[in-house]
Amino acid sequence: MFSLKRLVCTIFVSLFIAAAASGCESETPGASSPEGSPFVTFRDIPGLTEAEIAAIEALQSQNAAFSYGMNRGIEAYEQDGRFYGFAAEFCQLLSQLLGVEFQLEFCEWDELMRGLDTGEIDFTGDMALSEERRQNGYLMTDPIAERSLKYTQHISSRPLAEIAQGRKLKFVFVATAAVATDVASLSYYDFEPIYVDNHADAYRMLQSGEADAFFDKGVAEADFSVNSELTVQSFFPIINIPISLTTKNPEFEPILSVVQKALQDERFRQHLKELYDTNEKDFARHRFYVHLTEAERAYIRDNPVIPFAAEHYNYPVSFYDEHEKQWGGIYFDVLAEVEQFSGLRFELVNDQNDEWPALLELLETGQAFLISELLPTSERQGRFLWPNQPLVSDYYIMISKANTPIISLKDV
Numbered sequence: 001m002f003s004l005k006r007l008v009c010t011i012f013v014s015l016f017i018a019a020a021a022s023g024c025e026s027e028t029p030g031a032s033s034p035e036g037s038p039f040v041t042f043r044d045i046p047g048l049t050e051a052e053i054a055a056i057e058a059l060q061s062q063n064a065a066f067s068y069g070m071n072r073g074i075e076a077y078e079q080d081g082r083f084y085g086f087a088a089e090f091c092q093l094l095s096q097l098l099g100v101e102f103q104l105e106f107c108e109w110d111e112l113m114r115g116l117d118t119g120e121i122d123f124t125g126d127m128a129l130s131e132e133r134r135q136n137g138y139l140m141t142d143p144i145a146e147r148s149l150k151y152t153q154h155i156s157s158r159p160l161a162e163i164a165q166g167r168k169l170k171f172v173f174v175a176t177a178a179v180a181t182d183v184a185s186l187s188y189y190d191f192e193p194i195y196v197d198n199h200a201d202a203y204r205m206l207q208s209g210e211a212d213a214f215f216d217k218g219v220a221e222a223d224f225s226v227n228s229e230l231t232v233q234s235f236f237p238i239i240n241i242p243i244s245l246t247t248k249n250p251e252f253e254p255i256l257s258v259v260q261k262a263l264q265d266e267r268f269r270q271h272l273k274e275l276y277d278t279n280e281k282d283f284a285r286h287r288f289y290v291h292l293t294e295a296e297r298a299y300i301r302d303n304p305v306i307p308f309a310a311e312h313y314n315y316p317v318s319f320y321d322e323h324e325k326q327w328g329g330i331y332f333d334v335l336a337e338v339e340q341f342s343g344l345r346f347e348l349v350n351d352q353n354d355e356w357p358a359l360l361e362l363l364e365t366g367q368a369f370l371i372s373e374l375l376p377t378s379e380r381q382g383r384f385l386w387p388n389q390p391l392v393s394d395y396y397i398m399i400s401k402a403n404t405p406i407i408s409l410k411d412v
Contacts, residue, residue, distance in 0.1 A: 036274065038267040042097045045262045055254035056098055065101040066252075068094075069112045069121040071199065073217075074283045075145070075276075076104060084286065086145060086279040087125055090272075097262070098255065108198035109174045116248045123252070128178055128217070129244040139253055141260045143242035145276050147217040149182065149235040154206045156229075163212055164189040172202045172214040182239050183215050206230065217241050284341035300343060307349045308335070309359045309368035317392060318372035320352035327352075330392050331372040346370075 039045050042056055068091050070076040076087040083104050091102040102123070107115060115121030116138075127133065129140055151171075153160075163169055169191040173180040180193050194211055196202050205211040207229065215235065245259055262268045292300075310331060312320035318329040327348065335346045349368050350359060362368040363384070376386055
């Protein structure tokens with residue numbers, strides 16, 4: 001059954017929702033052929049040696065095909081039987097440059113590590129670049145992308161700061177990842193680390209309450225993207241994690257050498273960054289899509305334009321800048337972001353002179369579907385709909401002029 005309230009809630013929380021998935025499966029990538037690369041084939045890459053060229057030509061003559069293992073995530077996800085994400089695009093790019101096929105495979109982290117060790121998996125773009133891994137036999141290029149560290153909580157969990165006031169926090173990490181060290185060095189809170197083999201185990205611990213949060217690279221966000229019981233948040237201070245093209249098979253060293261020389265070209269690095277940024281936006285649309293029912297999708301198709309009202313005086317949420325002659329605020333920023341991934345278009349139906357009574361009338365009469373702020377009160381219950389999560393939380397402060405005499409609290 002269609003629910004407008006559910007649709008409104010889905011729109012405003014879809015950037016923060018996460019889900020669990022597991023297993024290892026393979027398909028031909030479904031992403032479109034990459035465009036904009038400065039190199040059409042590997043022969044366009046400057047500085048290649050005759051030995052490197054001969055090695056790639058030998059692979060081409062063998063009709064070689066390589067597996068490219070990835071955890072499900074922002075960089076690799078599936079929709080309608082096709083692969084999408086930066087990893088899918090990068091596989092297409094490597095296939096185009098080298099003339100050999102790179103096939104994306106979904107694997108849990110423990111399966112990926114085992115597959116690289118045994119040779120069942122040829123390459124991955126899922127490992128953070130580190131000197132320690134190079135010393136342990138991994139062949140790694142310079143970064144092909146950068147990820148940010150995020151953490152996942154169960155939706156019923158209290159904020160970390162609140163939990164930390166009563167006891168030591170319990171944080172989950174994938175056992176073979178280096179994330180725990182980064183979190184320990186920068187976290188504001190003491191915590192007990194818990195190590196698991198894969199994302200599915202981490203999800204079970206969050207669901208059971210055995211852990212307060214699961215920390216992993218931002219790529220894991222998609223691994224929790226269809227489960228409304230989980231939320232994903234950025235870790236602060238921000239930690240950027242460089243990701244490398246990696247193999248453990250020394251026979252593939254010529255491939256890494258060719259890719260490494262491509263990465264030395266600023267145009268190629270910029271192309272990879274643009275691919276990553278574009279696919280992050282595409283994933284936001286995917287995450288929104290999977291949370292909708294068929295009725296909600298039909299509603300969006302039939303109602304692509306959403307009229308809304310905004311206060312001109314409610315800085316920084318919603319305001320009109322008389323000097324710049326334009327609207328601004330967090331409210332407008334969020335609506336613009338929602339437009340990017342939802343296919344909806346939001347249209348302002350009031351002007352900068354309208355005061356609160358006129359704005360409320362627009363909402364009550366249905367001329368505006370949304371308004372920048374409406375406090376939930378007992379008399380308004382049943383008449384209006386609010387999302388389950390606030391757009392922004394505000395806090396009262398006391399302000400006085402600098403020349404105001406000092407007074408005690410009892411005089412306030």
